[in-house]
Amino acid sequence: MATAVVREVPELDAAAVAEWRAGRRPLVELMARAQRELGGVAGFRLGEGPPTVVVTDPAAVQHVLALHPETYAKRSHRARMLVGDGVLSASGEAWRNQRRLLQAQFTGPGMRRYQHRLEAAARATAERWAGHARTGEPVDVGEEMRLFALDTVWRALTGHPVDAATAEQLGGVAAVVEALPSLPADAVEPPPAVAADLARIDEVAHRAIAAARTGEAGPDGPGLLHLLVEAGEERPEYTDALIRDELVTLLMAGHETTASTLTWLYLLLDGAPEARAWALAAGPDGSAGRRTAIDALASEALRLYPSAWMLPRRAIVDDVLLSHRIEAGSDVLSCPYLTHRDPGLWAEPGRFDPRRFTEPGGRPAQQGAYLPFGIGARACLGIRFAQREMLALLELLLPARTVAFHGPAPAAAFGLTVRPAGPTPATVG
Numbered sequence: 322m323a324t325a326v327v328r329e330v331p332e333l334d335a336a337a338v339a340e341w342r343a344g345r346r347p348l349v350e351l352m353a354r355a356q357r358e359l360g361g362v363a364g365f366r367l368g369e370g371p372p373t374v375v376v377t378d379p380a381a382v383q384h385v386l387a388l389h390p391e392t393y394a395k396r397s398h399r400a401r402m403l404v405g406d407g408v409l410s411a412s413g414e415a416w417r418n419q420r421r422l423l424q425a426q427f428t429g430p431g432m433r434r435y436q437h438r439l440e441a442a443a444r445a446t447a448e449r450w451a452g453h454a455r456t457g458e459p460v461d462v463g464e465e466m467r468l469f470a471l472d473t474v475w476r477a478l479t480g481h482p483v484d485a486a487t488a489e490q491l492g493g494v495a496a497v498v499e500a501l502p503s504l505p506a507d508a509v510e511p512p513p514a515v516a517a518d519l520a521r522i523d524e525v526a527h528r529a530i531a532a533a534r535t536g537e538a539g540p541d542g543p544g545l546l547h548l549l550v551e552a553g554e555e556r557p558e559y560t561d562a563l564i565r566d567e568l569v570t571l572l573m574a575g576h577e578t579t580a581s582t583l584t585w586l587y588l589l590l591d592g593a594p595e596a597r598a599w600a601l602a603a604g605p606d607g608s609a610g611r612r613t614a615i616d617a618l619a620s621e622a623l624r625l626y627p628s629a630w631m632l633p634r635r636a637i638v639d640d641v642l643l644s645h646r647i648e649a650g651s652d653v654l655s656c657p658y659l660t661h662r663d664p665g666l667w668a669e670p671g672r673f674d675p676r677r678f679t680e681p682g683g684r685p686a687q688q689g690a691y692l693p694f695g696i697g698a699r700a701c702l703g704i705r706f707a708q709r710e711m712l713a714l715l716e717l718l719l720p721a722r723t724v725a726f727h728g729p730a731p732a733a734a735f736g737l738t739v740r741p742a743g744p745t746p747a748t749v750g
């Protein structure tokens with residue numbers, strides 16, 4: 322039987338890495354160069370030890386994330402400062418149990434319970450935008466979307482709409498998410514500004530936990546937080562610390578991502594007004610045709626700007642990945658952002674065209690070629706939640722309101738998520 326030849330991962334040379342370091346450019350640029358020059362499994366060395374491996378080939382992405390999660394362990398070192406032992410960063414048996422408890426809330430009957438809360442949050446935003454349109458006062462679209470996404474997840478968690486003071490305090494989540502990637506990899510203590518934000522977030526979390534324990538359920542019935550508090554009554558592992566971590570995890574994973582996707586979508590529509598017209602022409606209000614088209618708008622925004630643009634893992638044993646030798650200890654970085662823009666997979670990858678998601682053959686058939694929500698056991702827990710909340714909002718806003726940005730779209734900032742690097746002021750019409 323023929324044995325496949327196993328070779329080393331091709332690597333950028335030290336000069337390329339030194340040039341990148343000297344330019345103080347974001348990591349995504351070095352990753353993009355590795356992919357461009359060396360292909361879908363490519364490496365570079367950032368220090369002593371094994372190389373960092375960038376994985377963009379769909380079959381390799383599938384291997385790492387979906388087929389061999391036990392070989393490629395999730396690495397959430399920096400995120401842990403914010404989300405502690407929550408389901409996003411937990412591992413092994415603890416992760417399995419935590420995921421099982423939450424999973425039911427995000428599928429079938431659980432999701433049905435939250436549907437009208439998503440819709441209520443969407444209506445509240447649509448009403449606010451109607452006010453902005455009347456007064457003509459400028460809005461920051463990114464901030465508006467953050468408020469919407471926060472309100473949605475807060476209603477799911479607590480049963481109550483988010484109040485202004487809580488929303489203000491939780492602004493720290495965005496600040497922490499922004500600050501974390503620039504901390505040294507071995508940082509144990511957060512710097513003072515991050516520590517202050519974390520303290521404010523903790524205060525909100527502990528207040529919400531106390532309210533879930535003693536207070537009344539919200540007007541929409543109990544929230545997900547009540548479920549966690551109840552779990553704490555029966556299962557010793559659900560301490561207040563873990564309930565806090567789970568709450569902050571859901572707040573972070575569940576609002577930064579959706580908010581930046583919606584903001585990117587509006588920025589992209591600004592450059593492609595025909596796409597909005599196409600979606601509105603796909604069917605009347607509330608029709609299946611309109612919904613499919615709106616989903617396609619969101620899918621295409623997530624192709625160009627997948628909020629979780631990089632999915633880091635660490636090889637915990639030696640492996641062979643598409644005939645490349647992977648050494649135990651290597652950082653293996655899947656990168657939906659680069660896979661989604663690979664010209665070998667996508668026609669005219671830089672162009673915003675939602676029809677890719679509605680027309681036959683519009684997108685690559687390979688698994689692993691499109692993964693804004695990740696793939697495999699650690700894929701996003703909130704896929705349906707995110708899709709439904711975005712649909713609920715866009716069904717109301719797209720036909721009713723126009724958005725005129727006051728300047729060109731900001732560049733992308735690649736932190737834990739990919740966000741617009743600056744404010745996004747606009748007038749709503």
Ligand code: HEM
Binds near residue numbers: 410474693
């Ligand atoms: C457009 C919006 C969203 C995007 C693009 C997104 C993307 C992702 C991705 C790519 C992962 C996998 C990370 C990895 O493999 O390392 C993930 C995990 C996760 N997401 Fe989302 N997400 C979104 C919205 C949400 C929402 C609304 C929630 C909850 C309300 C949520 C909760 C989670 C959780 C808890 C995990 C960790 C799952 C685990 O490790 O078992 N996400 N998300």
